[in-house]
Amino acid sequence: MNPQKNKGDRAEREACIYLTAATGHIVERRFGAGQDKDKGDLVGIPNTVVQCTDMKDKSEAVLRKPREAEIQRMNAGVDHAITMVRFNKRPGCAEGDNWRVVMTIEQYARLIK
Secondary structure, three states, rough: HHHHOOOOOOOHHHHHHHHHHOOOOOEOOOOOOOOOOOOEEEEEEOOOEEEEEEOOOHHHHHHHHHHHHHHHHHHHHOOEEEEEOOOOOOOOOOOOEEEEOOHHHHHHHHHHO
């Protein structure tokens, strides 16, 4: 299997654990993520598409992936989209604290309306 795919799969599994713990929703990987009419990587958060990334270039991930999540949101016909970005763990970093949720300004505005 492709090493990049393995890395992405591991990140998605890890994100499921932390989102489930933080939200109380059962979050799971979506079957067939990455295909045409992609609807996000994870399912279980109501009315929300979740895109996960563990890209080496974190700046690119923060700028590019929320835009992709927006397309996935429209494909899924839901109201919200978030992007989870995995950072490298630092000494003293609590379990799961190396993840950040990022959104475009428009995605955030839609969330708080």
